[in-house]
Amino acid sequence: MMKRRVVIVEDEELVAQDIRVILEGAGYEVPAIFHSAEDLLEGIEDLQPDSIIMDIMLAGEMDGIEAARIITEKMDVPIIYLTAYSSNDIIKRAGETEPYAYLLKPFHERDLRVNLEMAIHKHEAKRNRLRLIRERTLNEYLKRSIAEKEALLRELHHRVKNNLQLIISLLSLQIRYAEDPAMEYFFRDYVNQLRSIAVIHDRAYPSGGSHIIDFGDYLRSISSQLLESYGASSSVCLDIMADDVRLNMDTGVPLALIISELISNSLKHAFEGEGRITISIEKMNGSYLLVYTDDGRGLPDGIKFPDGGSFGFRMIENLSMQLGGNIRVEKPERGVKFTFEFTEQVYSNRMS
Incomplete structure (x- = not known):
């Protein structure tokens, strides 16, 4: 001493x-x-x-x-x-x-x-x-600052959801006047993608400076909306295994768009009548594994992922790259299987 x-x-x-x-x-x-x-x-x-x-x-x-x-x-x-x-x-x-x-x-x-x-x-x-x-004094200042930021984030979420609802309503009205079935599907796809994002904002909750989504709960909600949108609630069974998977907004939004597009593709093209879709997300060492399957008719001959398909396939590929991985497509005896290993994204890291 x-x-x-x-x-x-x-x-x-x-x-x-x-x-x-x-x-x-x-x-x-x-x-x-x-x-x-x-x-x-x-x-x-x-x-x-x-x-x-x-x-x-x-x-x-x-x-x-x-x-x-x-x-x-x-x-x-x-x-x-x-x-x-x-x-x-x-x-x-x-x-x-x-x-x-x-x-x-x-x-x-x-x-x-x-x-x-x-x-x-x-x-x-x-x-x-x-x-x-x-x-x-510093702690009180930080508490007030955090409370102000949380209030601002709540207001931003509220405004984002309001704006998304305005766009969804506009497109939904357009669907009612669409005489061409192709145009109706076109607008319906975009409405479903916007709803996927809207539900993300609705289900996100603040935690440690970021916003976290209970992704299993989210999938159950958005899949029900998609089944109802395509009139397949009674004919298509959807199994989801994603318990205890919680993702931040930077990861949740692109992953939601990927899964929404996969479900929409299955509902539009895979089934003649009844069918089954299975989605599982498993947390691994430092990453996550998404496995998506349906038991429909599978990809048509000559269609390869991503370049040989629709714009939706190319969008899925781009979003998967944003999440630090690539989607692998397999053709089992029946249906199709998408496997995707990805990492949770942190916005500050992507900016550096």
């Missing part, structure tokens, strides 16, 4: 040496003795003492009280006056500098040690209180 450093300011050399011996005997270090206020002010910043013991009347033009006033403006160090002067005027002037003790000469050795120890402890307690006040 480092010794406490105490500077002595005393113009009487014998008194100064006596104080030094007392302090060193009590376990303190005396790095310097000054005989004038001018010398003290010149050398004090380099020493950084834990306390100063100072006489008031010193050799030179400046007394100890004036020196203490200058020091306390620049440094946070406890000052103890040790003086023979006890007049009311001197004590009043000294009190304006807020000393930690005021000892009169002749002093008792024990009083000197006790007052010095108390001064250092009071000073440390004061610094600790100030630090706690600063930390408490």
Whole structure:
């Protein structure tokens, strides 16, 4: 443990040496003795003492009280006056500098040690209180800042969902007037993709500075909407295995669009009547594995993923690359199987 450093300011050399011996005997270090206020002010910043013991009347033009006033403006160090002067005027002037003790000469050795120890402890307690006040103030500021940001995020989510609903309503109205079945499917696909994003915003909840989606719960919700949209609620069975899979927004939105497109493709092209779609998402070491299968008619001959298919296939490929992986397509005896290993994305990492 480092010794406490105490500077002595005393113009009487014998008194100064006596104080030094007392302090060193009590376990303190005396790095310097000054005989004038001018010398003290010149050398004090380099020493950084834990306390100063100072006489008031010193050799030179400046007394100890004036020196203490200058020091306390620049440094946070406890000052103890040790003086023979006890007049009311001197004590009043000294009190304006807020000393930690005021000892009169002749002093008792024990009083000197006790007052010095108390001064250092009071000073440390004061610094600790100030630090706690600063930390408490900072914590309150951070709490208010977080609350304001959360309120802003809630408002942004609300506005995003409102805007998405406006676009969905506009496209839905357009579907009602579409006379060409191809155009109806075109608009319906976009409505379903927008609904996929809207449900993401509805299901996201804040956690640790980002927004998290319970993706298994999300899939069950959006798949029901898709089955209803294509009139397949009673004919197509959809199995989802994605328990305890929670993804942030940066990962959830592109993955939602991929799965929405896969389900839409199956409902439009895979089944003549009844059918089954199975979706599983499994958390692995540092990544996730998505497996999507249907038991429909499979991909037509000559259609390869992604270039040989529709725009939807190319969109799936691009989104899978955004998630740090590639989709593998297999053709089992019946239906089709998409396998996709991906990693959770962090926005700040993608920006770097």
